[in-house]
Amino acid sequence: MQGNNHDDVRRHNLSIILRLVHRGGAASxxxxxxxxxLNRSTIGALVAELVERGLVEERTPDPTKLAGRPSPIVAASDRVVAIAVNPEIDAITVGVVALSGVVHRSIRFATPTTPTVAEAVAITASIVTDLRRDLGKYSIIGMGVAVPGLxxxxxxxxxxAPHLGWVDEPLCDLLAEVTGLPVVAANDASLGVTAERYFGAGQGMxxxxxxxGGSSGxxxxxxxxxxxxxGRAxxxxxFGHTKVSAGCRTDSAGIAGTLEAEVTRGALLDVLGLPAGQTDADDLERALLASTAPAVRAEVNRQVDFxxxxxxxxxxxxxxxxIVLGGFLAALYVVDPGRLTRAVAALTLGTAFDEVQIAPALLGSNLLLIGAAELAFETLLLDPQSESGNSAGLSPLSVRAAGSATAAV
Amino acid sequence: MQGNNHDDVRRHNLSIILRLVHRGGAASxxxxxxxxxLNRSTIGALVAELVERGLVEERTPDPTKLAGRPSPIVAASDRVVAIAVNPEIDAITVGVVALSGVVHRSIRFATPTTPTVAEAVAITASIVTDLRRDLGKYSIIGMGVAVPGLxxxxxxxxxxAPHLGWVDEPLCDLLAEVTGLPVVAANDASLGVTAERYFGAGQGMxxxxxxxGGSSGxxxxxxxxxxxxxGRAxxxxxFGHTKVSAGCRTDSAGIAGTLEAEVTRGALLDVLGLPAGQTDADDLERALLASTAPAVRAEVNRQVDFxxxxxxxxxxxxxxxxIVLGGFLAALYVVDPGRLTRAVAALTLGTAFDEVQIAPALLGSNLLLIGAAELAFETLLLDPQSESGNSAGLSPLSVRAAGSATAAV
DNA sequence: ATGATACGTTGCCAATGTCAACAAATCATC
DNA sequence: GATGATTTGTTGACATTGGCAACGTATCAT
Structure with missing residues (x-):
């Protein structure tokens, strides 16, 4: 059933070390x-191999204030990067994320209309071509795509992808053909949980x-x-299609009484009197916290209970x-943490589930880029001996636009 | 984070082979x-080690009708056994399950009242003592307990364990102390899914x-x-406490409108006019299939929809x-498979979830014994080199009571 | 400057799976 | 019934890998 090993040992050990420094940050x-x-000598040999492959770098030790010979710091490379892509209804975001966790670039390309697949591929290809020119010294491992859909x-x-209007589109193949990179895609929220698990609120869990909670569901x-x-496929x-009420409001799939039908960002904006277009999750949270109107409070309570x-x-x-809550669900929680906690407790098996914690998402706008990049890194993390990317390009990366800066291309 | 390996290779390979012949049945x-x-020579060496440890046996090859030297059949031992225990409200069932999958014994000890933990331990200990006398040639790996509760x-x-009235009882420790065996326990339904997954309706999934669905929830x-x-703990x-209606019937945890509150064996028996005590799952299924009364049909539909x-x-x-359904839920499904399938389809994301299948449980009365034994075997399967049980006893097992025979002791 | 401590480095060793050559056991064909 | 083809077990040499112990090295404390 499962394969076995001889040199798998090496692969496994390299994999573990690379994972540790990638997800846990630099370590001596x-x-x-x-x-x-593992033995000291083994670690030495393994790290040497990873250095030779350009996947990690060794730094001179930090001053540790301890007796004994200082141990070199091993850190995941900044030069090994993945391209992260996130198509949305009004923009395509492309990021460059390093194995070290640094988000080198984040480019948001606003689209006048909801992009078709062909447009999304073309835009992405164009941005990637530009990036490659800039990313000379960098090794691009692959591309990960966070798709708002199944x-x-x-x-x-x-x-x-209902909100994009995409049905049965071979996005990965198209992107792979145009860019020549290995491309992997997954649902955006699934990537969100990956990102939060490794780098956010759920570390080590x-x-x-x-x-x-997004504008579309x-x-x-x-x-x-x-x-x-x-799951199977x-x-x-x-979660949005979980039945939570006997009401007749329907969700995007036409099912009545679901979470997505009852708990919506739109209803919160309505009761707050805010415009839908320009309000982001932080604005909403601030507005909810500031408001004392009974109507607002009532709507919040209604949604929290569902x-x-x-x-x-x-x-x-x-x-x-x-439980990690992102988007407007985080706002809903933050406004009245006690109410949600109590309501959940009342509906679960008391004592046994006391230990469940609820927390807002930690990673902000980079969440999906980090998650998508993680998807692309997975192959490398599984087998660091596999051909580690193709570094094609010319000039070094300029330092502008680091972090989550938004720029049109 | 994760340990690594040197001789782990051997352990892993032994583990895989033992798992294959245990779960997949005998193989050449x-x-x-x-x-x-793996290489032929490696398989030879690994199987030889397992044979030496008494965990598997090699048989002369089957007549295969193929050219070439016949390959010996490797089968999990019948002599390596686990004790499976399942306390219920009106009985304690103890089984002897071999690594080969054979259920050597199944002993149901009826109790006049719901057993306390002390009684359950005493009864189990007594049965195990008797069994040990009979199980001379057998090696008892450990004990697995299927508990109807958290x-x-x-x-x-x-x-x-609400129906037994047990709260915070160190059942494992008590049983381990009395029997001297390693004891592991888990929720009965969790063990049910394990059994069905490896040996029942969910093989390979x-x-x-x-x-x-049981009499108590x-x-x-x-x-x-x-x-x-x-999960965490x-x-x-x-699943019983999932909210499915806005009704006010409450379940055993006092939560209203849950699956366990709306879908009950008792309500089916009532509408069928059957006595609660003597009706088992098969009886119920037969009665439901035989009945044409509108009231019965209405109740079935109501429950199926929830x-x-x-x-x-x-x-x-x-x-x-x-989705595997056991107990009276299987009966509910079998009476009208189409209704449940359609109702589930209507509440899920159409096309994407088309492929979900529903099936009644395959394993009958041995389900929990097999599941509990699997729990006990897990240690051995993870590391076949660990001390493989203690064969204490005298005379060989008599052949009576194989299968799922029920006998008082 | 000396010792203690902690860690990297080096060479040797043991364990394990692979490989190739050979032997064995079956079937098909004449 | 003998021969060849085929498949598989067996055996011994081999390569790879991690462990280990001894030694070298870099820091801190006195």
């Missing part, structure tokens, strides 16, 4: 020795669920037993350590 | 070579959910991404390959 060789349980895990086919992802759950995490039903259902089934 | 050495991708994964503490278990999901799978809400919620979140 001595720390790696303790974390892995993505078939098997081949990255976009089965249905093995069982967590993530719900994101509610999606999510889950990690079960340390494994990002995709990669469609897992559709959210609690969906969360309680998931908690009873999955018994997670942590 | 040639088949093992293909399945594992079991903390960490240490096997029974947090809350990586994403499935299992719901069991609805529990379940899930396998996500090939891993049996326990092992409480995952409590069941669909809970299943749809789980499907949207988990995107499983298969």
């Amino acid at each position: 060789r001595a720390q790696l020795t303790r974390l892995t349980g 993505v078939r895990a098997h081949d990255g086919l976009v089965r249905n 093995t069982d967590l669920i993530y719900l994101n 509610i999606g999510g992802g889950l990690v079960v037993g340390g494994v990002a759950a995709g 990669g469609y897992a995490g559709e 959210l609690a039903v969906a969360l309680a259902g998931a908690v009873n089934i999955l018994n997670p350590e942590l | 050495r040639a088949q093992l070579t293909r399945l594992t991708g 079991v903390r994964a960490h240490d096997g503490l029974v947090r809350n 990586t994403d499935l959910i299992y719901l069991n 609805i529990g379940g278990g899930l396998v996500v991404g090939g891993v049996a999901a326990g 092992g409480y995952a799978g409590e 069941l669909a809400v809970a299943l749809a919620g789980a499907v949207n979140i988990l995107n499983p390959e298969l």
Whole structure:
């Protein structure tokens, strides 16, 4: 059933070390020795191989104030990068994320209309071509795409992205053909939970669920037993269609009484009297916190109570350590944390589920870029001996536009 | 974070081979070579070690009708056994299950009243003592307990078994002390899904959910991404408390409108006019299939529709390959498969979830024994080099009572 | 400057799976 | 019934890998 090993040992050990410095940040060789349980000499040899492959760099030790020979710091390379892509209804965002976790670039290309697949591919290809010119010294591992819709895990086919109007589009193949890079795609919320799990609110946890509230609905992802759950075909995490009421409001799939039908950003904006277009998640949160209007409070309470039903259902089934809320759901939680916590507790098996925590998402606008890049890195992390990317290009990266700066191209 | 390996290679390979012959049944050495991708000589050496440890046996080849030297058949031992225990409200069932999958014994000890923990331990200890006398030639690996309630994964503490009235009982420790065997416990429904996954309706699947309807409520278990999901503390799978209606009937936890409140065996028996005590799942299924009364049909439809809400919620979140229904839920499904299938489809994201299948549980009365034994075997399967049980006893096992025979002791 | 401590480096060793050559056991054909 | 083809077990040499112990090295404390 499962393959076995001889040189798999090496691959596995290289994989573990690369994962540790990628996800846990830089670590000394001595720390790696303790974390892995491997011998000092082995760690030395393994790190040497990773350095030779250009995947990690060794720095002179930090001043540690401790006796003994200082241990070199091993850090994931800044030069090994993945391209992260996130198509949305009004823009295509392309990011350059390094194995070290640094987001070198984040380019948001606004589109006048909702992009078709062909447009999205063309725009992405154009940005990538420009980036390659700038990214001379960098090694591009591959491309990860965060799609707001159902993505078939098997081949990255976009089965249905309702808000983009994409149905059965071979996005991965198209992007791979145009860019020559290996391309992987997944649902955006599934990537969100990956990002939060490794770099955000869920660090070190093995069982967590993530719900994101966007302008077009509610999606999510889950990690079960340390494994990002995709389900049979990669469609897992559709929390938005959980039935939470007997009401007749319907969601985007035409199902009545679901979480996505009852809990909406639009209803919050309406009751606050805010315009839909220019209000982002932070604005909404501020407005909710500032408002004392009874109508606002009533709507918040109504939505929180429905959210609690969906969360309680998931908690009873999955018994997670942590529930991470993103987008406007985070705002809903922050406005009245006690109400949601109590409502969930009332609907779950009391004492047994006391330990469940709820937290807002930590990663902001970079969430999806980090998640998509992580997807692209996964191949490399699984087998650091595989051909490590193709560094094609000319000049070094200029330093502008680091972080999550937004720039038209 | 994760340990690494040197001799781990051997352990891993031994583990894989033992798993293959345990779960997939006997296989020839040639088949093992293909399945594992290992070399013939390696398979030879590994199998030899397993034979020496008494974990597998080699038989002369079957007549294969093919050219070439016949390959010896490797089969998991019948002599290596686990004790499986399942306390219920009116009986304690103890089974002897071999690594080969054979259920050597199944002993149901009826109790006049709901057993306390002390009684359950005493009864089990007494049966095990008797068994040991009979099981001379057998090697007892350990004991697995299927508990109808919440079991903390960490240490096997029974947090809350409402129908037995057990709260925070260190059942594992008590049984281990009395019998001297390593004891592991888990929720009964979680073990049910394990059994169905390896030996029943879900063979070879990586994403499935299992719901069991018993006289005292609805529990379940899930396998996500090939891993049996326990959740943070092992409480995952409590499907019974999913909210499915706005009604005010309450479940055993006092929550209104849940699956367990609306979908009950009792209501079916009432409408059928059957007595609660003597009707088992098969009787109920027969009665439901035979009845044409409108009231019965109406109640079935009502329950099926509520069941669909809970299943749809789980499907949207988990995107499983298969839903396995056990106990009276299987009866509910079999009476009108189309209705449940259609109702679930209507509440999930159409096309994307078309492939979800629903099936009744395959394993009958042995389900929990097999699941509990699997739990006990897990240690051995993970590391076949660990001390493989203590064969203490005198005379060989008499051949009576194989299969699922029920006998008082 | 000396010692203690902690860590990297080096060479040797043991364990394990692979490989190739050979032997064995079956079937098909004459 | 003998021969060849085919498939598989067996055996011994081999390569790779991590562990280990001894030694060298870099820091801190006195």
